[in-house]
Amino acid sequence: MAKTNPGRFFEDYRVGQVIDHAVPRTVTSGERALYHALYPARHALYSSDEFARACGLPESPIDDLAAFHVVFGKTVPDISLNAVANLGYAEGRWLTPVYAGDTLRSSSEVIGLKQNSNGKSGVVYVRTTGSNQRGETVMEYCRWVMVRKNDPDAPAPETVIPDLKKVLTPEDLAVPQGLNFDNYDFTLAGEPHRWGDYQVGETIDHVDGVTIEEAEHMMATRLWQNTSKVHFDATIRPDGQRLIYGGHVISMARALSFNGLGNAQMIVGLNAGAHANPCFSGDTVKAWTEVLDKADTPAPGVGAVRLRLVATKGGAPFELKGEDGKYLPNVLLDLDYWALMPQ
Amino acid sequence: MAKTNPGRFFEDYRVGQVIDHAVPRTVTSGERALYHALYPARHALYSSDEFARACGLPESPIDDLAAFHVVFGKTVPDISLNAVANLGYAEGRWLTPVYAGDTLRSSSEVIGLKQNSNGKSGVVYVRTTGSNQRGETVMEYCRWVMVRKNDPDAPAPETVIPDLKKVLTPEDLAVPQGLNFDNYDFTLAGEPHRWGDYQVGETIDHVDGVTIEEAEHMMATRLWQNTSKVHFDATIRPDGQRLIYGGHVISMARALSFNGLGNAQMIVGLNAGAHANPCFSGDTVKAWTEVLDKADTPAPGVGAVRLRLVATKGGAPFELKGEDGKYLPNVLLDLDYWALMPQ
Amino acid sequence: MAKTNPGRFFEDYRVGQVIDHAVPRTVTSGERALYHALYPARHALYSSDEFARACGLPESPIDDLAAFHVVFGKTVPDISLNAVANLGYAEGRWLTPVYAGDTLRSSSEVIGLKQNSNGKSGVVYVRTTGSNQRGETVMEYCRWVMVRKNDPDAPAPETVIPDLKKVLTPEDLAVPQGLNFDNYDFTLAGEPHRWGDYQVGETIDHVDGVTIEEAEHMMATRLWQNTSKVHFDATIRPDGQRLIYGGHVISMARALSFNGLGNAQMIVGLNAGAHANPCFSGDTVKAWTEVLDKADTPAPGVGAVRLRLVATKGGAPFELKGEDGKYLPNVLLDLDYWALMPQ
Incomplete structure (x- = not known):
């Protein structure tokens, strides 16, 4: 069992620590089609290359939430495998649209820690950044999760609660660069x-x-x-x-x-x-x-x-x-x- | 609730009315793969680019029924959201194969109306046309559906029953242009x-x-x-x-x-x-x-x-x-x- | 019913017979995405084009097992439609990676036959070869299945049991040509x-x-x-x-x-x-x-x-x-x- 990933526990995190998450992913028109099969997604900008071009984009992007899910998914083995609860999100920003053929990776910085009063768990705050193969940030968001301690006797870290925008x-x-709704076709x-x-x-x-x-x-x-x-x-x-x-x-x-x-x-x-x-x-x-x-x-x-x-x-x-x-x-x-x- | 689509009711249709349906869709190899995952589809022309080329086509088209479903799906919010029953089809013709990368849209012309004797619903006949990004018609078909009236007191329209080929x-x-089965490989x-x-x-x-x-x-x-x-x-x-x-x-x-x-x-x-x-x-x-x-x-x-x-x-x-x-x-x-x- | 495929029975096989299986298949990024939706597949080489390139490949291949499934699937109508049991595999080799856009076909050679002592069925050994549109062998494997006889009075063939490597x-x-793990990124x-x-x-x-x-x-x-x-x-x-x-x-x-x-x-x-x-x-x-x-x-x-x-x-x-x-x-x-x- 030593070779499987046990996940990190509360005492394994340090403020300022940066974790590069594994398994980069190339997203394609296959992911786009699956998104339309799994959800009743009908927003025209994500359904039609022609519609997207008429709005100033090179083609229809991968759904913003699909980009989020890919970036988020990579963090699970490092951040939330031993999480008791996903407590909140803040400061999520989509910075560059994701297109078929892009390869995404993500990394997280620990920006806050607070041990719970029961001493058995604590809250970990991270800022996660997803980037594409050109090193451009496609999105970033903050998330905080409650994570179990493995060793209840591990000392509590100094409490740091990040100052996040409400x-x-x-x-x-x-x-997105070039976006123009002047000729938007409402029909x-x-x-x-x-x-x-x-x-x-x-x-x-x-x-x-x-x-x-x-x-x-x-x-x-x-x-x-x-x-x-x-x-x-x-x-x-x-x-x-x-x-x-x-x-x-x-x-x-x-x-x-x-x-x-x-x-x-x-x-x-x-x-x-x-x-x-x-x-x-x-x-x-x-x-x-x-x-x-x-x-x-x-x-x-x-x-x-x-x-x-x-x-x-x-x-x-x-x-x-x-x-x-x-x-x-x-x-x-x-x-x-x-x-x-x-x- | 005013901003959601209530659908059209029987009294909202007029013979000669043309409805441009929303949400154009770019179909890709993702839709093709999903079609093969959802149905036990094995026709070689739709499974192999090489087989399609040997039959004179540039590559394997998207399944004809997938093209139909995409064209049909767009009509639902405008034609059949308040439909009681889908009564029939006629004069369906596939005119241009659909290939990965094509963007489809559709529009329907109301070609007939007949209020039912109960005064509560009526039959709407439409001819729906699906076209690609080059404006070519990819398919067309007639369909008639029974649609509820919203206002039972709305006057009955003049009955028009289109003359459709049996x-x-x-x-x-x-x-399809170029199709040639002279060297068809039966094995x-x-x-x-x-x-x-x-x-x-x-x-x-x-x-x-x-x-x-x-x-x-x-x-x-x-x-x-x-x-x-x-x-x-x-x-x-x-x-x-x-x-x-x-x-x-x-x-x-x-x-x-x-x-x-x-x-x-x-x-x-x-x-x-x-x-x-x-x-x-x-x-x-x-x-x-x-x-x-x-x-x-x-x-x-x-x-x-x-x-x-x-x-x-x-x-x-x-x-x-x-x-x-x-x-x-x-x-x-x-x-x-x-x-x-x-x- | 005469036009449907009844499958082959034990007495229909001869040692040395080569069966070209039907329905070639072009695999795309759609199949790749579906593989990731159906299985919790995370091997980086099959998830990221960038990772694959860093390992000396032109892009991320279709999963090796997906290639196997495509090659195998084609054999079912000819080999195992009347099979009672799939008994074993041997000498499976992946020889050329499969990439999005490749068209696969497969053929099998009967390499062994052994009628069971009950006279009602027998074991058929085949070597199946999958190839791409350039005629390169992408994989091959041996498989043996127990197949029913249609006519119990059909004479038993000479027993031939192939000498397969354990x-x-x-x-x-x-x-694969070019594969190089010298700069492998373990993170x-x-x-x-x-x-x-x-x-x-x-x-x-x-x-x-x-x-x-x-x-x-x-x-x-x-x-x-x-x-x-x-x-x-x-x-x-x-x-x-x-x-x-x-x-x-x-x-x-x-x-x-x-x-x-x-x-x-x-x-x-x-x-x-x-x-x-x-x-x-x-x-x-x-x-x-x-x-x-x-x-x-x-x-x-x-x-x-x-x-x-x-x-x-x-x-x-x-x-x-x-x-x-x-x-x-x-x-x-x-x-x-x-x-x-x-x-």
């Missing part, structure tokens, strides 16, 4: 509503739902080379259920949000995210969105919208937390992100 | 039987069967960006079952028909089609064929066969309708199409 | 252990497990165009279960073996293999390995390891056979292969 400002967002995009039609505070019920299957979430999670045992091995949990990768729920909810937000084309910022409750095979995922903010961008015809995307398992739309301030049991995901939209 | 004539069929194709070996009236039991899984039909239906809720959301129907997209059964039956019709390579015409009974996960799909007609084509070595392809859920082969003239309960599909075969 | 010698192994590969770190006799528990789903094994088996009915049709076996293609278990176990053998990059030889017990949906496949031998190769920095890869359904690691010499009921696969590893 919300990215519009200036933090990177609009082909499938939605008449443009940036100006959305009001801060507005909520949208995305109506559609997808009942989740084991084969699908496992194929998705493997595709991103995420090795977390709980997603694949039904004998791990006492209830015999495989826990669904939180990213599967993110992609499902985002794809469902096409119905009402079909012009929220590109994801450029991830402000925060919580996997409120676990998702299992048989759950029917639905989604709703609240418009949190709007901003201009320097790119022609391109506006930004800050959206709260909530996934539920058949829950009522627009209900998020109970009187106790806790997520309602039917809420799966609470995601706060910035997207680009034609003006 | 069967395409051989002259209606488009043989590589996997079947010794050529055009001359099939007799009108002959029936073929394709023997093999596939038991249908939820994950597979959902992946297929999503891949074609078909958004019809009943295929994905198990909570929609009172029985908790997801209805399987009729096109999934078409592709499954066609792929199974390789065993006995492995040389019926290209589909060039769709004369008629009925989804006789619904298909659900757990059904074992089998198929049989009746040879309905044969014809010459101008292309070297290329003949045409008109075939009735019947899919059943474990039903006896060669039984189609009961004494009451209705489809037997085990019949899923009755499809009448033209295919090209080496002479 | 184990390929290091000299039998073909190292990106995800494993620190190199050729020198493994000892003959050492055993490794690969720890991870995957619970098998119907949709996944059917998609995999169809992707390789394997037409064996028992994998797809739940009505064939009295227990209503679909038998999982043995190759699916091979690929699953090999992918799981990354955890502990992540640097055993390329498979170059298959010495022997037994599908010890059938695998069904719901089984949780785990794997362990025993190092059987080590050898040098002429390529820079490249060593060879001979490995016994054992797949179990949740069975204890390192237990293979009972006191009766038979495989334990939890053992699914016992595979003896050569792989290339950095020194």
